[in-house]
Structure formats: C-alpha cells, structure tokens
Amino acid sequence: MSCPRCGGRVRAPDLMHTEWRCADCGPVPPLHVAEHVGPEIVASAAERVTEGCEGAGRPSVPLWCLWPLPPGWTMTGVAWAGDDRTGTRATAVACSGPAPLSGGPADLVLVAEEPGVGLGTRFAGIPGPDPGPLLTHLLAEPAPGRGEQPAHAKIRVGGRPTPLWSVKSPTDRSAYAGEARGMWLYAITWPSSAGYLLAEDVVLHDLTEWLPPELVYGAPSPYLRGQA
Template sequence: MRPPDLMSSAWRCDHCGPTPPLHRTERISSEILTATTDRAAELGFPVWCLWPLPTGWTVTGVAWVGDERSGISATALACTGPSPLTDGPADLVFVAEELSVGLGARLAGLPGPDPGPQLSELAQSSEAHAKVRTGGRPTPLWALDTPDDRSVYVGEAMGRWLWAVAFPAPAGYLLTEPVELQDLAEWQPTELVFGASSPYLQG
C-alpha cells in the first residue's frame, strides 16, 4: 500500500489501484474501542458485537477500513471465548462493510470482494441458516462454502454486508441459537470485558 502523496490523494495498491487502508490495533481496551466507535457513529456506520456476550467471552479486537478523505467503508470486531464443541478458544469476527471492500471475504478465505453468486443462489434456494437480531431487527444469514478451518455466515444489515466468521468451524454453532448483535457505535455497554488481541485482526 502506498500512502497519499503529491501525485495522488488516495491510498493505492500497485495491483488494485486506489484502495482504502485497513486500520488495526495491537491491543484492545474500552478507550481504543470508543475511539473507533465514535468515528463510526459520526458516519452512521455500525460496529457489531454479540450482546450479551456468552459466559467467558471477551472483546479481543477492532478494526476499520477507510481514511480521512473517504471515511469508513468497513468495520470489524472480534470476540473470543470457550467453545464446548472444541478444545481451546473460539473466535467470532463480525464485519460490516460496503460493497466491494473485501474485508469480510478476506477473513472468510474467499476470492472476490463480495459473497456474490454463492449468496444469491442460497438466498433463492434455501431458508436462512441463522437468524440473528441486529439493532432489534431479525436478520437472516446464510452459511457459505469456505475453508475447513472456519465457518462463515453472511447477510445484510443496515444496507451493508454483515459477515460472521467463526474460528474454528464448530464455533459457528453460536449463530444457530437466537443471538442479538449490538451496534457499539450506537451504544457501548459498560459491562464489556476485554481480552488478549485476536490473531484474526492482526495478520
């Protein structure tokens, strides 16, 4: 990635052309999360989080895509906790993004920036595989074919893609139960617990 310079006011990739940068933090805390959610709130952009968090789960990362010139085009938030179906921790990453950003697809291990034909076919041929609530509204999600080490659900909320990427794959079971996603840009619970940084928003 090349930063803006005298020749261009946009961040640029040598292969893709103008590309908004991904901003990640090395650690997570209430102050760091608030800095991101305040920025998102100014633009009406959601930052989705499981709420209430399941027992033993913590918020472990936040990221956003954009720059001062173009604003925010995607946000991501990671949660980590114990999974009764696997040994060791499980991670869930929630991504809200505009069309053609590609952060959700990257985390999902899929080519292309958007879920595309796979989601269109699923939505026409099957019932939703998960039904979460976003901002109090029912939101259907469909499971995509992805690498074996993760499970991925995708749908639409507030006019943007909503991705839920679970590591390892069995951790996706959490989304088969009724769950609520809270937009932290709208309201950040004071009871949020923070943990060590998730590797999925670091690499």
C-alpha cells in the same frame, strides 16, 4: 495500515493519486487495527467511525459486537477501514471464548462493510470483494423438498431478526453472510465447528450507539491482523 482485501501494505495519497493504493488490489480504504482493546480504545474507535462517516457524508457503518456476550466470551479486537476523505467504509470486531460444542478456544470476527470493500471476504476466505455472487447462486438453488433456500442462521441485529447464509470457505473456519442496515454483514468463526454459536440466541449491538460498561475485554485476537 494495510489493505483490507489482501493484508498487504498500502501507499498513502501523493501527487499522482488521491487515494490509498495497494500494489495488488489498486485503490482501497486503508485498514486500521487497534494494537490493544479496552473501553477507551473501543470508545475512540466508535467516535472515529461515526465522525469519519459524517464528515464524508456517508451513513455510519455499524460496529457490531455480541451483546450480551455469551458466557466466558470477551471482546478481543476492533478495526476499521477508511480515511478522512472517504470516511469509514468497513468495521470489524473480534470476540473470543469457549467453542459451543468442544469447549476449546474459539474466535469470531464480525464485519460490517459497504459493497466492494472486501474486508469480509478476506476473513471469510472467499473470492471477490463481496459475497453477492455466492449468495445469488446459493439462493437460486432450491432446498430439497422446501423450495426456497432457508437461512442457515437467524440472529438479532440492532433489534431486528436478520438471516445469514453459510458461504463456502476454507475448512479451518465457518463463514456466514447477510445484510443489515443496507450493508454487508459477515460472521466468521474459527474453528469451523464454532459456527454453531450462531445457532444460539445471538444478539448484535452497534457500539457506535453506546458502549456497555459491563463489556469484558481479552487479549488481542490474531485474526484481525491475519497472524493466526
């Protein structure tokens, strides 16, 4: 298990502390990353996410995945942050496939999280525990000739049209952030040009609701462990 904000090691609760702790980030929900990905592992993760939230009296955190998958794409990882006491507070799903423009390899990580967790900002490479300040600043800037800043991507999330805005990130990736079901939603792609995937007809499905039997799985993504 690791810190969702920095990827460092976390210490379990002890006599002095009731929460998991990172030496650099303080109290954090521990991040669990599945070693492999397949139908049994994803089903187990979805059950863990749902039961953890119910046990802690929290709304269930969605486990967003591309569905249907774009041609050539596979699901390549699943992760969640939380423990038995607090319940799940963030989830991440990785998918991989051909980049929409170059045709080379591309990776996408989708994060759903409660405010303040910091998993999405870590993958996006942006400061702070959530994108609120960046989005506030972005939306306050009028678009040339159009007044209000329009969304940079519009996708369907759980059956609803959902706007996402591009936030400034390192040049090796593209990062989009928005809100769905009262929680932060991030879509981060590698390389940066793979962000054009979100210009297509993208639909996200919550795997805690049901697991499509046709879902295709691939080799584990290195991005969930920060190894890329």
